[in-house]
Amino acid sequence: MDFDLVITKGKVIDGTGNPWFRADIGIKDGKIAKIGRLDQESARTTIDAKGSTLCPGFIDMHSHDDLIFFRDIWNKPKLRQGVSTVVVGNCGISPAPVNKRTARELQNYLSILIPEGGVAIDWSSYGDFCRKLESLGSLGTNITGLVGHGTVRIAVLGMDTRDPSEEELGQMKELIAQSMREGALGMSTGLIYPPGAFTKTEELIELSKVVSEYGGLYATHIRDEGNRVVEAVAEAIRIGREAALPVEISHYKAMGRSNWGKTTETLRMIMEARREGIDVTADAYPYTAASTYLSSLLPPWAHQGGQEKLKQRCHDPEAKEELRRFIEERSDWQNPVKQAGWENIFLSYSSNYSRFEGMSVPEIAERLGKDPYEAVFQILAQDGTSATMILFLMNEADVEKVISHPYVMIGTDGIPDLGVGTPHPRAYGSFPRVLGTYARDRKLMTIEDAIRKMTSQVAQKLGLSTKGLIRQGFDADITILDVDAIADKTTYHEPRSKPEGVEYVIVNGIVSIEKGELTGNAAGRVIIRKA
Numbered sequence: 189m190d191f192d193l194v195i196t197k198g199k200v201i202d203g204t205g206n207p208w209f210r211a212d213i214g215i216k217d218g219k220i221a222k223i224g225r226l227d228q229e230s231a232r233t234t235i236d237a238k239g240s241t242l243c244p245g246f247i248d249m250h251s252h253d254d255l256i257f258f259r260d261i262w263n264k265p266k267l268r269q270g271v272s273t274v275v276v277g278n279c280g281i282s283p284a285p286v287n288k289r290t291a292r293e294l295q296n297y298l299s300i301l302i303p304e305g306g307v308a309i310d311w312s313s314y315g316d317f318c319r320k321l322e323s324l325g326s327l328g329t330n331i332t333g334l335v336g337h338g339t340v341r342i343a344v345l346g347m348d349t350r351d352p353s354e355e356e357l358g359q360m361k362e363l364i365a366q367s368m369r370e371g372a373l374g375m376s377t378g379l380i381y382p383p384g385a386f387t388k389t390e391e392l393i394e395l396s397k398v399v400s401e402y403g404g405l406y407a408t409h410i411r412d413e414g415n416r417v418v419e420a421v422a423e424a425i426r427i428g429r430e431a432a433l434p435v436e437i438s439h440y441k442a443m444g445r446s447n448w449g450k451t452t453e454t455l456r457m458i459m460e461a462r463r464e465g466i467d468v469t470a471d472a473y474p475y476t477a478a479s480t481y482l483s484s485l486l487p488p489w490a491h492q493g494g495q496e497k498l499k500q501r502c503h504d505p506e507a508k509e510e511l512r513r514f515i516e517e518r519s520d521w522q523n524p525v526k527q528a529g530w531e532n533i534f535l536s537y538s539s540n541y542s543r544f545e546g547m548s549v550p551e552i553a554e555r556l557g558k559d560p561y562e563a564v565f566q567i568l569a570q571d572g573t574s575a576t577m578i579l580f581l582m583n584e585a586d587v588e589k590v591i592s593h594p595y596v597m598i599g600t601d602g603i604p605d606l607g608v609g610t611p612h613p614r615a616y617g618s619f620p621r622v623l624g625t626y627a628r629d630r631k632l633m634t635i636e637d638a639i640r641k642m643t644s645q646v647a648q649k650l651g652l653s654t655k656g657l658i659r660q661g662f663d664a665d666i667t668i669l670d671v672d673a674i675a676d677k678t679t680y681h682e683p684r685s686k687p688e689g690v691e692y693v694i695v696n697g698i699v700s701i702e703k704g705e706l707t708g709n710a711a712g713r714v715i716i717r718k719a
Contacts, residue, residue: 190216190229190230190231190232191214191215191216191221191222191226191229191230191231191232192215192216192217192231192232192233192697193214193215193231193232193233193234193235193664193694193697193699194212194213194214194215194226194229194231194233194234194235195212195213195215195234195235195237195242195666195668196212196226196227196234196235196236196237196238197210197212197236197237197238198210198211198212198213198237198238198240198241198242198668199240199241199242200213200223200241200242200243200658201241201242201243201635201636201639201658202243202244202657202658202659203243203244203639203640203643203644203656203657203658204640204644204657205634205636205637205639205640205644206636207636208241208635208636211223211224211225212224212225212226212227213226213242213658213666214226214229214231215664215666215694215697216697217697218663218664218696218697218698218711219661219662219663219664219697220658220659220660220661220662220663220664220666221660222660223658223659223660233699235668235692235699237668237692239670240668240669240670240691241635241668241669241670241671242658242666242667242668243639243643243658243666243667243669244272244639244643244644244655244656244657244658244662244665244666244667245270245271245272245273245643245655245665245666245667245693245694245695246269246270246271246272246273246598246619246642246643246667247271247272247273247274247275247642247643247646247647247650247652247655247656248266248271248273248274248275248598248599248600248602248618248619249275249436249471249597249598249599249646249649249650250275250278250407250438250439250471250473250599250600250601251266251274251275251276251278251599251600251601251602252276252278252279252281252300252301252601252602252603252604253266253274253276253329253331253602253604254276254277254281254282254283254298254301254333254604255283255298255301255302255307255604256301256604256605257321257324257327257328257331258307258324259604259606259607260328260605261324261325261327261328261710262327262328262700262706262710263327263328263329263712264328264706265602265605265615265616265684266328266329266600266602266615267328267329267693267695267700267701267706268616268686268687268690268693268701268704269616269617269618269619269620269687269690270619270620270667270669270690270693271329271619271693272329272330272665272666272667272693272694272695272712273329273330273331273332273652273655273665273712273715274329274330274331274332275332275333275334275373275599275646275650276331276332276333276334277333277334277335277336277372277376278334278336278376278378278407278409278438278601279336279338279376279377279378279381279409279438280336280337280338280339280376280377280378280379280381280384280409281297281298281300281301281336281338281339281376281378281381282314282333282334282335282336282339282376283298283301283309283311283317283339284311284312284313284314284316284317284335284339284367285312285313285314285335285339285340285343285363285366285367286309286311286312286313286343287342287343287344290342290343290346291309292494293342293346293347293494293495294309294339294342294343295309296494296495296572296573297338297339297342297573299572299573299574300481300573300574300576300603301603301604302606313366313367313370314335314366314367314370314371314372315366315367315370315371318370318371318714318716321714322713322714325710326698326710326711326712326713327710327712327713327714328695328700328710328712329695329712330655330665330695330696330712330713330714330715331712331713331714331715332373332650332652332714332715332716332717333372333373334372334373334374334375334376334405334407335363335364335367335368335372335374335375335376336375336376336377336378337375337376337377337378337384337387337392337395338377338378338381338382338383338384340360340363340364340367340375340395341360341383341384341386341387342383343360343363344356344359344360344363345383346383346494347382347383347491347492347493347494348383348386348492349382349383349386349488349489349492350386351388351391352391357391357394357395360395361394361395361398364395364398364399365398365401365402368398368399368401368402368404368717369402370716371715371716371717372404372716372717373404373405373650373651373717374399374404374405374406374407374433374434375395375396375399375404375406375407376406376407376408376409376438377392377406377407377408377409378409379408379409379410379411379420380409380411380412380413380484381409381481381484382488382491382492383491384409385411385488386488389423389426389427392406392427393426393427393430393431396427396428396431396433397431397432397433399431399433400431400432400433402717403651403717404433404717405433405434405435405436405649405650406424406427406428406431406433406434406435406436407435407436407437407438408424408427408435408436408437408438409438409439410423410424410437410438411423413439413441413442413443414442414443414444414446414447414527414581415444415446415447417442417443417447417450417454418450418453418454418457421437421454421457421458422457424437424468425457425458425461425466425468428461428466428467428468429461429464429466434467434468434469434649435466435467435468435469436468436469436470436471436649437458437468437469437470437471438470438471438599438601439471439472439473439478439599439601440454440470440471440472440590440596441472441478441582441586441587441590442454442582442583442586443478443527443579443581443582444526444527444528444581445527445528445583446526446527447527448582448583448585448586449583449585449586451586451589451590452589455589455590455593455595458470458595459595462595468595469595469596469597469645469649470590470593470595470596470597471596471597471598471599472587472590472591472596472597472598472599473598473599473600473601473602473614473618474587474591474598474614474618474621474622474625474626475582475587475612475613475614475618475621476580476581476582476583476584476587477578477579477580477581477582477612477680478578478579478581478582478612479536479576479577479578479579479601479603479611479612479614480576480577480579481573481575481576481577482535482538482564482567482568482571482575482576482577483498483568483572483573483575485515485564485577486498486511486514486515486568487511487514487518490502490507490511491573495572495573496572498568498572498573499568499569499570499572502565502566502568502569503569508561508562508565511561511565512561515561527581528579528580528581530548530549530550530553530560531548531549531550532548532579532580532581533548533549533577533578533579533580534546534547534548534549534577534578534579534610534680535547535549535552535567535575535576535577536576536577536578536609536610536611536612537574537575537576537606537608537609537610537611538567538570538571538574538575538609539570539571539574539575540567540570540571541567541570541571541575542608542609544567545608545609545610546610546681549563549564552567576603576609578610578612578680588626588630588632591622591626591632591633592626592632592633594637596641597641597642597645597646597649598618598619598622598638598641598642598646599618600614600615600618600619601614602614602615602616602618603615605684610680610681610683611683611684612680612683613676613678613679613680613683613685615683616676616678616683616684616685616686616687617676617677617678617685617687618676619642619687620674620675620676620687620688620689620690621675621676622638622641622642623635623638623639623669623671623674623689624674624675624676624689625675625676626638628671628672628674635671643655643656643657644656644657651717652715663696663697664694664696664697665694665695665696666692666693666694667690667692667693667694668690668691668692668693668694669689669690669691670688670689670691671689672689673688673689674687674688674689674690675687675688675689686704690704691703691704695710695711695712696711696712696713697711698710698711
């Protein structure tokens with residue numbers, strides 16, 4: 189056979205978790221055509237991988253790269269880590285479906301995803317959005333996704349805090365059914381963010397039953413990751429049980445000092461649910477800091493009526509007193525004073541206060557001549573939901589326990605780099621950090637098992653039947669690593685540093701990273717669920 193590409197002399201880690209073995213890999217027409225000894229075979233291109241490790245391209249189980257391709261067709265932060273496929277539509281946030289009547293509220297909801305300069309939302313359905321992505325041509329990575337519950341709720345109810353009527357619930361069900369028919373892998377929720385925060389469990393069960401009918405999964409940013417994390421995990425498991433569908437708990441953690449160690453109990457809950465027959469798993473990133481909207485410090489009611497109302501409340505003296513009281517008195521992980529201290533909250537992006545990016549809230553307050561509450565309100569009064577923050581709220585012992593657990597896979601949860609601010613380093617270094625720091629150096633798992641968490645385990649959960657393994661007939665998504673050198677080089681002040689040890693990244697048979705650098709060739713595709 190004449191191959192398009194042959195990779196020779198490397199150690200192969202096939203994605204199953206099994207020990208490495210030596211073999212050559214032949215690639216033809218974007219597929220793995222042969223695995224074995226191929227030194228007598230002809231090929232247009234040959235890569236000598238002696239001293240290196242070949243593995244399946246990594247699958248980012250939890251990304252927010254929905255719109256990044258409109259700014260960066262390569263999705264460079266992920267590709268350079270060895271990622272060949274990203275999963276989008278997480279935390280209840282997806283770019284579709286769109287209702288023109290509530291499109292402005294959706295635009296504000298998507299502000300965390302939209303590249304600088306904006307993206308014209310000229311699509312309507314989930315299928316329309318996929319076709320828009322396909323019109324861009326070959327992408328740096330493959331992309332597949334979920335339909336966001338928050339997006340669906342906005343399409344029907346806007347940012348109203350109330351329960352849907354029977355007719356409105358029916359409209360939401362139909363939007364989800366249509367999205368599933370058009371290729372979504374499931375539904376996600378973001379239950380700390382409005383409008384997800386306004387939603388009762390019963391609504392989520394009814395909508396999840398629709399997803400179940402199409403063989404999809406339920407991925408959830410649970411309702412609380414701190415003081416009530418046990419109850420929040422129980423809610424996710426209940427939804428899986430009553431709607432009869434697989435559950436994925438997103439960016440698994442325990443936030444706030446008073447909650448450190450609770451991962452022992454919540455991981456036990458997952459194992460018990462699995463023994464009961466409920467397919468529950470989780471994903472996590474390998475850092476002790478989180479990152480999200482700055483406006484998530486506010487109560488859900490502050491978001492009622494949309495972004496302009498939120499800005500007005502952050503201007504109004506009486507409303508600010510009520511907001512301050514709420515933050516001071518709340519007992520969950522989002523109370524920054526009790527759980528972290530203002531000094532552990534940093535502004536990562538602000539369109540109006542970019543001079544303060546990378547600074548802690550007390551540093552910003554000092555420069556503004558205000559107390560921390562007034563400083564935050566001033567930023568939110570101008571930026572609304574577009575401002576983002578980094579919070580140091582997790583314990584390293586919990587991170588180690590979660591990352592190494594057999595039912596936890598890897599996702600970056602990376603907010604896309606808009607070319608501004610100081611983003612969380614997880615978007616640039618999660619996969620090399622797991623391999624280098626947690627597997628090779630700390631020996632919390634084998635390299636083979638770490639790669640399983642990044643490849644076949646994710647593909648199995650998502651139903652991607654030709655991804656995640658080095659196996660004949662599978663898509664030729666392959667990453668070539670120097671395991672001894674693999675390292676995350678990012679810091680919180682220099683988050684965009686390129687990792688070390690990622691030598692080649694091959695996507696659908698095309699070499700997109702060669703010797704650590706972009707080649708200018710891309711072959712990423714939009715992956716839709718087969719009906």
